[in-house]
Amino acid sequence: MGTVTGILRPGLYAITDSHLTPPDTLIVSVEAALRGGAVLVQYREKHAPMADRLRQARDLQAACTNAGVPLLINDDVELARRSGAAGVHLGQSDDSLTSARHVLGEEAIIGITCHADLELARSADAAGAVYLAFGRFYTSGTKPDAPAASPAVLTEARQFGRPLTAIGGITAENGEPLIRAGADLLAVIGGLFGGAPDDVENRARAFARLFQQHHPLFSLSR
Numbered sequence: 001m002g003t004v005t006g007i008l009r010p011g012l013y014a015i016t017d018s019h020l021t022p023p024d025t026l027i028v029s030v031e032a033a034l035r036g037g038a039v040l041v042q043y044r045e046k047h048a049p050m051a052d053r054l055r056q057a058r059d060l061q062a063a064c065t066n067a068g069v070p071l072l073i074n075d076d077v078e079l080a081r082r083s084g085a086a087g088v089h090l091g092q093s094d095d096s097l098t099s100a101r102h103v104l105g106e107e108a109i110i111g112i113t114c115h116a117d118l119e120l121a122r123s124a125d126a127a128g129a130v131y132l133a134f135g136r137f138y139t140s141g142t143k144p145d146a147p148a149a150s151p152a153v154l155t156e157a158r159q160f161g162r163p164l165t166a167i168g169g170i171t172a173e174n175g176e177p178l179i180r181a182g183a184d185l186l187a188v189i190g191g192l193f194g195g196a197p198d199d200v201e202n203r204a205r206a207f208a209r210l211f212q213q214h215h216p217l218f219s220l221s222r
Helices: 026-035 050-067 077-083 097-104 118-127 152-160 176-181 197-214 216-221
Strands: 011-015 040-043 071-074 087-090 109-113 131-135 164-167 185-188
Touching: 011 026, 011 164, 011 197, 026 040, 026 050, 026 197, 040 050, 050 071, 050 077, 071 077, 077 087, 077 097, 087 097, 097 109, 097 118, 109 118, 118 131, 118 152, 131 152, 131 185, 152 164, 152 176, 176 197, 185 197, 197 216
Parallel strands: 011 040, 011 185, 040 071, 071 087, 087 109, 109 131, 131 164, 164 185
Antiparallel strands: none
16 A cells, blocks of 8 residues: 555545535535545636635635645645645646645645556656546546546555555445555545535545455554
């Protein structure tokens, strides 16, 4: 498994979506995921005006702080800085990790999309990424055209000794093989959000149980 630091615990990585978590339900949905055991949250909003995104990010930061869970911002380093978020998730076409680190500081959590490419992971590791993200592993409604990844890439990526994130079409029903292959975090959008708060909380609890049952860190503590 990747070496999960005290900053990142193994578990559910909840990612927001403008359709599944619109502004009027964003906070209550994320709070439900946090009550259910989400260990990391990412605010992903690419189209709203900056003022709206800043307000939403700050509200999410307050909710995450109350729960003792880090908030990351998708792609936008400046929004991460202005909202006080714990860090940022960067794709391959976004700002460089080095420039993000310069803006956000040495303590920031910076994750990098590596698709299914170990060489991208190697570069991200060398640059000091906190976690490495791979996927998509299953058919994804959010990124249907993303290249497919095999669970084997997670096993191979253990060599980097960093937390490993799996993303893409993941549900509580299909997440177990990814944890067994080496995933420390399951990044979930559609398999978590889109229902009433009680539904979101119950789905989050189902992911928490998966990690308790199948992640090595939990088995070591039993």
